[in-house]
Amino acid sequence: MSEKIPDCINFGLAVRRERSKQGYSQESFARKVGIHRTYLGGLERGERNPTLVTMVKIARELGVSLEDLFRFENANDE
Amino acid sequence: MSEKIPDCINFGLAVRRERSKQGYSQESFARKVGIHRTYLGGLERGERNPTLVTMVKIARELGVSLEDLFRFENANDE
Numbered sequence: 001m002s003e004k005i006p007d008c009i010n011f012g013l014a015v016r017r018e019r020s021k022q023g024y025s026q027e028s029f030a031r032k033v034g035i036h037r038t039y040l041g042g043l044e045r046g047e048r049n050p051t052l053v054t055m056v057k058i059a060r061e062l063g064v065s066l067e068d069l070f071r072f073e074n075a076n077d078e
Numbered sequence: 079m080s081e082k083i084p085d086c087i088n089f090g091l092a093v094r095r096e097r098s099k100q101g102y103s104q105e106s107f108a109r110k111v112g113i114h115r116t117y118l119g120g121l122e123r124g125e126r127n128p129t130l131v132t133m134v135k136i137a138r139e140l141g142v143s144l145e146d147l148f149r150f151e152n153a154n155d156e
Contacts, residue, residue, distance in 0.1 A: 007134040051127045056085040067148035 002047035009046030011055070014069045016044040018062050033061050080125035087124030089133070092147045094122040096140050111139050 019029045030040040035054065042048040050058075059066045097107050108118040113132065120126040128136075137144045 005131065007131050011130055049129045049131045051129050052089055052133065053083065053085050053127045055130065065148065067145055070143065070145035070148055 002042060004046045005049055006046075008043075008049055011050075011069065012044040012046040015058055015062075018064060018069070022062065029061070033057050080120060082124045083127055084124075086121075086127055089128075089147065090122040090124040090126075093136055093140075096142060096147070097122075100140065107139070111135050
């Protein structure tokens with residue numbers, strides 16, 4: 001178990017929420033994006049500090065914009 | 079001169095626009111964020127692939143949300 005990175009927690013939650021909403025398992029979505037399932041798991045728990053390129057890939061495969069993912073992120077604070 | 083990373087170009091433009099609007103030089107803003115001026119220059123040109131933690135730091139020092147920076151990004155496409 002890695003430590004959570006405070007600035008990465010909400011992004012991970014937004015990814016998890018949108019992936020689940022679209023009915024993807026972690027495994028199938030990770031395959032679609034081209035990242036490892038355990039990396040996606042860590043990212044969704046806020047334990048990974050993804051690069052912009054990885055974040056864009058994830059947003060693209062979800063069919064949302066990064067603006068959308070960060071809007072969801074802000075919604076977590078409410 | 080490094081190569082541009084397509085998925086990083088609009089984020090760099092959004093950072094440059096907001097930094098300039100707020101009257102910071104690259105040097106003074108880089109110092110504020112705690113990154114090197116040449117790294118900030120590369121990032122603004124879309125030649126760097128920043129991590130989420132770096133992006134959050136930049137947004138925080140600009141006093142905007144990442145959602146805002148990605149909204150500006152989308153505006154570049156119009």
